[in-house]
Amino acid sequence: MHTGAFAFDTASGLSCDGVPLADIAASAGTPTFVYSAEAIRGAWRRFDAAFGAVPHAVHYALKANSTLGVLRLLRGLGSGADVNSGGELEVALRAGFRPDQVVFTGVGKTPEELDRAVSLGLKAINAESPGELERIDALARARGARARVAVRLNPDIDAGAHPHISTGRRVNKFGVPIELGRELYRQMARMPGLQPVGVHVHIGSQITDVAPLRRTAEAVAEFVGWLGEDGIAIEHVDLGGGLGVSYDGAAAPTPAEYAAAVLPAVAPTGCTILLEPGRAIVAPAAVLLARVIDVKRFFDAHAFVVLDAGMTELIRPALYGAYHRISAVAPRAGAVAACEVVGPLCESSDVVGKNRRLPPLEVGDLVAVHDTGAYGSAMASTYNRRPLPCEVMVDGGRWEVIKRRQTVEEMVGLER
Ligand SMILES: Cc1ncc(COP(=O)(O)O)c(C=O)c1O
Known part of the structure; x- marks a missing residue:
């Protein structure tokens, strides 16, 4: 029924790399994210291989x-890391990434975050503004250090993605307008605490047309040419992340197609190409495993199928109107019927899937919400005092809990 790590057979229902999801639910409970280690490995390696012909690093x-x-799985494959906050930086270090494997992006970095980044000597701090460059310079000089920096350029290119996850337009808060960037790099030559090592762009997420990514690469390559004219040599071009995945079965560009779109522009710069994929690596590698806790049908309207998972575990449908396939783990016989799959929270936006046609579902049945490895658990909250969910990794026919379910004691542990 579904391709990849999650396969269906009538005897054991939906399984992840041979492990029945029903077995995981019986032991770990629900809601639980179930990841396929093999799917994560495969996605990372495809990405890496797509750029294999040129010097590059996948962060x-x-x-x-x-x-x-x-993170440990990805680090083991040779991945670097792209972090967006002091918290992510510490988590990356804890997962074993060395500081020289980490780039730090973020539209607003606190003095503490910047100082920590400078003290560690990260591979690059992707600076967002002239003011931030001055602050990094001062912090580095105070330490007698030179911080490796890149400026995040805003190329004013529409990624064609949902407005909430488009970041490369002038109206967005991200980066420095590309036409102002040249002067900024000239000024950096007069800032002894800074070592300009790269340029950075990231125009958005869930981008399913490579054309804006190609135009961005061309704009960046032209910019690197200007730097060359100014006698500024950099090591790398960081193209950010953003490659979309197929949530609904429609075609999405492969990493190879992405590489073919951007490399003709950026490879001739001679710079190492840095990439910051997130979604494309982990989204298809997980399902959110949930249980039906109520079925409501009134009059002739379609049924509401209420799950024990909702916007606290997966906010994307509520936040972006995002679509995720939903399937019964062990489909019952009977006609498919229209339903709305919802979460248990006190919000009308707490919908997991609108206008779905699913086989009959009864209280106690398990469902899988597909392609939830990205921006699922990372965006989870404890709204309505719901504990953070369990997370499970399946690898080589075995599975283990990689994050146990939060307890209420832990949830209130910070409070007095
Ligand atoms: C700077 C930066 N790099 C990388 C990413 C990862 O994007 P994606 O998950 O779409 O690949 C993001 C997310 O929007 C980002 O803001």
Whole structure:
């Protein structure tokens, strides 16, 4: 029924790399994210291989999913890390990434975060503004150090993604307008605490048309040419993340197609190409395993199928109107019927899937919400005092809990 790690057979229902999801639910409970280690490995290696012909480094973007078990797996493959906050930086270090494997992006970095980044000597701090460059310079000089920096350029290119996850337009808060960047790099030559090592862009997420990514690469390559004219040599071009995945079965560009779109522009710069994929690495590698806790049908309207998972575990449908496939783990015989799959929270936006056609579902049945490895657990909250969910990794026919379910004691542990 579904391709990849999650396969269906009539005897054991939906399984992850041969492990029945029903077995995991029986032991770990629900809601639980179930990851396929093999799917994560495969996605990372495809990405890496797509750029194999040129010097490059894949810096997995922690914001998509920063559960330690996921990070350790990726680090073991040779991945670097892209972090977006002081918290993600510490988590990356804890997962074993060395500071020289970490790039730090973030539209607002606190003095403490910047000082920590400078003290560690990260591979690059992707600076967002002239003011931030001055602050990094001062912090580095105070330490007698030179911070490796890149400026995040805003190329004013529409990624064609949902407005909430488009970041490369002038109207967005991210980066420095590309036409102002040249002067900024000239000024950096007069800032002894800074070592300009790269340029950075990231125009958005869930981008399913490579054309804006190609135009961005061309704009960046032209910019690197200007730097060359100014006698500024940099080591790397960081193209950010953003490659979309197929949530609904429609075609999405492969890493190879992405590489083919951007490399003709950026490879001739001679710079190492840095990439910051998040979603493309982990989204398809997980399902959110949930149980039906109520079925409500009134009059002739479609049924509401209420799950024990909702916007606290997976906020994307509520936040972006995002679509995720939903399937019964062990489909019952009977006609498929229209339903709305919802979470248990006190919000009308707490919908997991609108207008679905699913086989009959009864209280106690298990469902899988697909392609939830990215921006699922990473965006989870305890709204309505719901404990953070369990997370499980399946690898080589075995599975283990990589994050146990939060207890109420832990939830209130910070309070007095
Ligand atoms: C700077 C930066 N890099 C990388 C990413 C990862 O993006 P994606 O998960 O779409 O690959 C993001 C997310 O928006 C980001 O803001």
